[in-house]
Amino acid sequence: MTDPDLLRSGELSLHGRLVAASNGTFQGSVSLGEDSATVVYKPVQGERPLWDFPDGTLAQREYAAYVVSEALGWSVVPPTLLRDGPLGEGMVQLWIDEVEREPGDTELVDIVPQGRVPKGWVGVLDALDGRHNPVTLVHAETDPLRRMAVFDAIVNNADRKGGHVLDPGDGRVFGVDHGVTFNADDKLRTVLWGWAGEPVPADLLDDVRRLADQLAGKLGQELCELITAVELTATRERCATLLKTGVFPLPSDDWPAIPWRSSSLLGVRPWCGRDGPERSKAATMREPSGAVAEMVSSDPSYGILKCFR
DSSP, X not given: OOHHHXXXXXXXXXXXXXXXSSSOOEEEEEEETTEEEEXXXXXGGGOOOBTTBOTTOHHHHHHHHHHHHHHHTOOOSOSEEEEOOTTSSEEXXXXXXXXXXXXXXXXXXXXXXXXXXXXXXEEEEEEEOTTOOEEEEEEEOOHHHHHHHHHHHHHTOSXXXXXXXXXXXXXXXXXXXXXXXXXXXXXXXXXXXXXXTSBXXXXXXXXXXXXXXXXXXXXXXXXXXXXXXXXXXXXXXXXXXXXXXXXXXXXXXXXXXXOOSSOSSEEEXXXXXXXXXXXXXXXXXXXXXXXXXXXXXHOTXXXXXXXXX
16 A cells, blocks of 8 residues: 555544644654554644735645645655544644764764864855854765755755654655745755755656646646646746746845844854855844853754845
């Protein structure tokens, strides 16, 4: 039985709530006969209202992100669907177990001592952590992360934190938490800025071109059941922009480029290209609200960056 079939037809049981999540999020399992799988369940009634997204639409956006991921053929998003559950209709997604790394190993998205970017990684920004140690936010230079960066640009992902990049250790990389996507306004916030302004590989642009064609037909009709017509038009325009420019997008001047909560990264300075940070341009700073050094190591995306070009 395929994962989508099991997610759709299996009996959904809840194991417990993920208390760190901002919306109602539960770990559970689906079972049908001898088949079972661990899942994440996000009921619509557990969604926290947001000022810039319509109420009760985050689950639909999560599923729409999966639909686009599959249309691209990239499998960025784990198997996901909408279905009824113990707390009503919501998003159900296959749970991804991450590989256990050895102490000292660099994560796909990580924070390292300032300037010590490992081979095979690229620097995103310099900052101070909660203890005022100079650090650099980095991410790996891998094909799966390149696909994820392009995918995020297409769906206008406003919340690509480091903790939303999952590494099961088998060469695949998954992205999760796509509830704040597809807004008609530019809201791209991500930790994957290492390729900003660089050419998108030709094979990825070919996939984007095929997606753009599908968005003009049946796929677009399917997505209009999940997002608004205006948001679909904006998605098509983002595809067109990628195809016209052929480069990874640059951060917006009008919107924070890095997803953040409180301030675990202070005195942030963006990197401008691969030659290192441009020290003549400022970035926003924010005082810490408490002891936050632990948050830096657990989720390197925390922090705030206002990009100036």
